[in-house]
Amino acid sequence: MMLDPLALTQALVAQKSINPPGDEAPIAQYLKGILEPAGFSCQVVTLGENRASLVARFGAGNKPALCLTGHMDTVPLGQAPWSRDPFGGQVEGDRLYGRGTSDMKGGLAVMVCSVVEAIKRHPQLELVLVITSDEEVGCQGAKLLWEQGHLDQKVGAILVCEPTGNLPDLGHKGSLWLEAICRGVTAHGSTPELGVNAVYLAAQKILVAKDLDLGPERHELYGRPTLNVGSFKGGLNINSVPDKASFTLDIRTLPSMSHQAVKDWVQQALGPEVELRWIIDAEAVEVDPKDPWIEECLGLLQARNQEPVPQRGGVYVTDASVLWRAYDRPPVMVLGPGDFSEAHKTDESCSVSKLYEAQEIYLEILERWARR
Ligand SMILES: [Zn+2]
CATH class of the missing domain: 3.40.630.10 (Zn peptidases)
Structure with a gap:
């Protein structure tokens, strides 16, 4: 049976x-x-x-x-x-x-x-x-x-x-998930001039990430690579200058794209003040x-x-x-x-x-x- x-x-x-x-x-x-x-x-x-x-x-x-x-x-x-x-x-x-x-x-x-x-x-x-x-x-x-x-x-x-x-x-396709961490200096919310606001830095970097151009390549089976900022975290409370903010990048890659090379390229675009961490690395x-x-x-x-x-x-x-x-x-x-x-x-x-x-x-x- x-x-x-x-x-x-x-x-x-x-x-x-x-x-x-x-x-x-x-x-x-x-x-x-x-x-x-x-x-x-x-x-x-x-x-x-x-x-x-x-x-x-x-x-x-x-x-x-x-x-x-x-x-x-x-x-x-x-x-x-x-x-x-x-x-x-x-x-x-x-x-x-x-x-x-x-x-x-x-x-x-x-x-x-x-x-x-x-x-x-x-x-x-x-x-x-x-x-x-x-x-x-x-x-x-x-x-x-x-x-x-x-x-x-x-x-x-x-x-x-x-x-x-x-x-x-x-x-x-492949999946490359990265966490981007931005750091600042905390201060009392009434004296923002004494701190460095990590949320402002992260906000600027998110807009840089949004406009990243993954290239014109189109694969006959897998189409184009894509990028999405899927989540954001920043600050602890309303009356402090936040010293840490982070966001995540979900990048869907083509077989021709090495994930290490993509990560290096994202790092260069976001600048050295952003720390990039691997979350998921599964190639196409x-x-x-x-x-x-x-x-x-x-x-x-x-x-x-x-x-x-x-x-x-x-x-x-x-x-x-x-x-x-x-x-x-x-x-x-x-x-x-x-x-x-x-x-x-x-x-x-x-x-x-x-x-x-x-x-x-x-x-x-x-x-x-x-x-x-
Ligand atoms: Zn499944």
């Missing part, structure tokens, strides 16, 4: 893994409990208190493996009240409700159900599943797996099961649309949908930012059953029929991988 993607998604949604704190370890153990009896060799990698990632391998290791990847953590529930139980896995019509249904316990469940079925049909498959913790705050779980030497095998392609509504994204993933595996996947999707599949890349970041580099830059396709527009929302949901459709797509991709 085939494992059921809906039932498994509901089981994963019921296991709370809001990051922070994450608490992914019980889910890693739970998935090991499915994959190990099926024939996978599983390694649960502990990454902190009640936190773990799971690397599951299948095959003799003679040929490059297909890597399938997904993360177990979810974002918090947010301020607004939910109208359904976020951990209840309630189904209404074609919608399954709960935190992580779209991003991305649905994708994770379909991935596990599909590989367990595929290795029965094609025992010659070579697979590695990288099931991560701590993705939502900058791919930290994947980075630790790489640093600790767990991403060491030969991988021929990466399928990222993040939410795309079952349409393919060929790689994605570049994919050649003419790669044979990509062409094969696009071909099978085109045949299924009976219409041309748009060639596009993602504007978001996934763990592939780390995995692509660790595995020596194989082709990367992001395709999963969740809806990207549902990710991180109140009353998050996913389409039940898309779970089953994704399972059919994954099984076709796995069948073709087995024939290599």
Whole structure:
């Protein structure tokens, strides 16, 4: 009997893994409990208190493996009240409700159900599943797996099961998040001439950041780089001259942009009086649309949908930012059953029929991988 993607998604949604704190370890153990009896060799990698990632391998290791990847953590529930139980896995019509249904316990469940079925049909498959913790705050779980030497095998392609509504994204942009800190000298609010106001300095620098020109380059898959000042903090109380203010920069980069070079360039534009700190550094993933595996996947999707599949890349970041580099830059396709527009929302949901459709797509991709 085939494992059921809906039932498994509901089981994963019921296991709370809001990051922070994450608490992914019980889910890693739970998935090991499915994959190990099926024939996978599983390694649960502990990454902190009640936190773990799971690397599951299948095959003799003679040929490059297909890597399938997904993360177990979810974002918090947010301020607004939910109208359904976020951990209840309630189904209404074609919608399954709960935190992580779209991003991305649905994708994770379909991935596990599909590989367990595929290795029965094609025992010659070579697979590695990288099931991560701590993705939502900058791919930290994947980075630790790489640093600790767990991403060491030969991988021929990466399928990222993040939410795309079952349409393919060929790689994605990078995310560079920086904090800019401005310092001044505090004084009593009645004698501002005795101090240096850090909020004024930060306000000037924010306007410099707003007008930074990231260049005219437009990538055929990823479009243009973007920059946004997302938050500002400054001052302690109304009657003091503030001696510290800071703001954050969210820069979405193209594959051609080195994050160190971008940071150096921002530093130069803002001047030496601004201290720049890294928050998130996840570089872009570049994919050649003419790669044979990509062409094969696009071909099978085109045949299924009976219409041309748009060639596009993602504007978001996934763990592939780390995995692509660790595995020596194989082709990367992001395709999963969740809806990207549902990710991180109140009353998050996913389409039940898309779970089953994704399972059919994954099984076709796995069948073709087995024939290599
Ligand atoms: Zn995600």
